Amino acid sequence: MMRTPRSYLFVPGIMPERFAKATGSGADAIILDLEDAVGPGAKSEARDHVVAWFGRGGRGLVRVNAADTPWFQDDLAALSRCDISAVMVPKATPDSLSAVAEKLPGRALIGLIETAEGLAALRRSATCPGVSRLAFGNLDFSADTRIPGTGPVLDPARFEIVLASRLAGLVPPVDGVTTELRDGGVLAEEVARSRRLGFGAKLCIHPAQVAFTNDGFTPSEGEVAWARRVLSALSAADGSVVQVDGKMVDKPLIDRARQVLADTGRGPP
Structure with a gap:
């Protein structure tokens, strides 16, 4: 089963010597960056380096420059x-997403929500043709909205992105970057909080962040064992009411158990 990416590692497009290293970092996906980096x-x-990389059979996705820049059309x-x-x-909005979809038909689009305008139009953006996932640009969003901080203070925006993704039938969205590179505990806690909020992945800016991110978005062995107990008990009950670990199991818990196993790539027991 193909796993939905949990980690997206940015690689500066101007540093082609890092492209191959990034693919071996353990990241589920790499982003060749033509914008901020x-x-x-x-x-x-x-741009030439990125085109040459794909010409050699390289893999990854590309972050283009924003639609209001002079490089946007050349990127496309x-x-x-x-x-x-x-x-x-x-800086995703319905207009910018539609412009990319028109010039690059058939490509999946990840809409990076990082402005007040983008958040205001979020639900329309989520349903634009080609959009497969939403992501949160927390650093740019903080600057654009003049909200100091990029962590819990922006959780209302994070909730809206999760909600819009669910309403549009998209996979859980991608949370923004953590700027801390040396303290793995900080990153692990931010990943855990992102997952509790309903995100399914995170943007990474250094290879050292990848393992913490992948681990944090992978159900633990305890969660997997619980899910298997729930589904095993459900199967044995043949449709009757069932208890697991002293608790009544109803449809929301059954759905959750199935999702846990889906997130690991493992089938039901």
Whole structure:
């Protein structure tokens, strides 16, 4: 079973020597970045490196420049010649997502919600053609909305992204980056909080963050064992009311048990 990505690792498009290393980092997906990680004078060179990478059979997705920049159309023109399956759209709005879908038909789009405008139009963006997942650009969102901080203070926005994803039938969204690189405990706690909020993945800015992210979004052995007990008891009960661990099991818990096993890529018992 193909696992829905839990970790997305950014790689600067201007550093082609890191592309192959990123694919071996353990990240479920890599994002070749043409936007924030590339200065204005290096946009064309970075674009050439990314096109060459895909020409050699490389894999990954690409974050293009925003629709209101002078590099947006050139990015789309270059990627139209590449065999890529997904594009991350920054400052996502219905208009920018539609523009990418028109120029790059058939590619899956990840809408990066990182402005007040993007959040206000969130539910329309989630249903735009081609959109497969939403992601939260917490750093840019904090700057755009003038809200100090990028953690729990932005959880109301996170909730809206989770809700919009569910209403649109999308997979759980991707939470934004953690800037702490050295303290794994900080990252582990942020991943755990993201998962509790309903996110299914996280953006990473360093390979050292990947393992913590993958572990945090993978159900624990205890969760898996509970899910198996629930579904085994349900099967044995043949439709009758059933108790597991001293608790009544109803449909929400059964659905949760099935989702836990789906998140691990394991089938029912």
